Amino acid sequence: MAKTRLFVIRHGRTMFNTIGRAQGWSDTPLTAEGERGIQALGIGLRESGLEFTRAYSSDSGRAIQTMGIILDELGLKDQIPYRFDKRIREWCFGSFDGAYGGELFHGVVPRVLDVEDYKTLTLEDLANGICQVDTANWAEPWEVLKSRILEGFEAIAKEVEENGGGNALVVSHSWTIQTLVCLVEGKPNLNLPLSNGSVTLVEYEDGKLTVKGIGDSSYREVGESLQES
Template sequence: MSVTTIYIVRHGQTEWNVLGKMQGHQDSPLTELGIRQARWLGEALVEEPIDAIYTSSSGRAVHTAELIRGGREIPMNLTDNLREMNLGLWEGRTGDELKVEEPVKYQQYWEEPEVFAADGGETYIETMTRAQQELKHILNVNQGKTILIVTHTVVVKLLMTWIEQRSLDTLWDLPYIHPVSLCKIVFDEENKPEVMLHADISHYPETAGMNGT
């Protein structure tokens, strides 16, 4: 039986992650730790026969994908469909600021994703729709192959919620999506998924522990 293996990875830690700023469609560079995180996963996957990489077109995701790929000649496809949820006027603001200035919407972001929408941004459902479309496309054109997807926290959460057939109100349930954490899903010939790994960080060195976040 021909199976398709999909790895889904969050980008490495960024400067705005450290500052607690919402990034969305805006961008910030990987930190030195974020670069190391990507290299750790690259080393862990070096023997895996990855056929292609699909990455969000945001710089932080592209850089992460390049570091994971390393010296291997793996084709890389950039797509806007895997970008983080557009957070509109929230982008560049910290969670602490938003909690005070927009407490209702901030609560909805975490606890009522089905109704949340930032001013000038996307809804969770809109983001899920484009991410689903991209994953379905990837599966359709890569049957029997092994594919690496590099994306963002919300997109990882939405795709895993969809794959596991959970309701949107469980979106922020554990596990936590650490930087460069790894999900592995195997799809059979009918594209029925089996989740093998969910937010795995076993490629982190033992010395990193949770300080790798």
């Protein structure tokens, strides 16, 4: 059986990413620049010679759109199994979904939790702080958030392994990928540099996830160089 590896990709750049809004469970499509960046990623993955056996994404439109572009570039559309999994959605920001990120992360949360910089918080404190300021009561407390994210990725990895292993494409979201890495590596807070279209590599063996690479932009960069030429 081939080794099970998840190529966990942050979706392409969206309208809300571009204007600095917190996206969460709300959704906007990729911009033209975002589409081009994911096309570059697909080209880079194709040039690498990697073979992929299965594909997964969250059920958010931006993740589905991203996966569609990648599968097109790899010539794998309708060629490999692909399904959505809502467990690997982004964090829900509740009443702040769609609000300006600066208002939430640099204003409300630091004021309520009495810190100068939200990046000094653990992911647990940040998640629970968002719950405190969410007047809609939609945001997920840390215990719920970490359980659904870890459960989602473990289920995906197990499914890949049960079907012979190999490389799987997985499109998810910035805070969700940070949470996954945090949980797997046992670190409370990482502030990872996860650019749109970057790849975080996770292996699965003996029922255990292991992070092998974080926020790798090299595939996209190879594709961008080929786009330019």
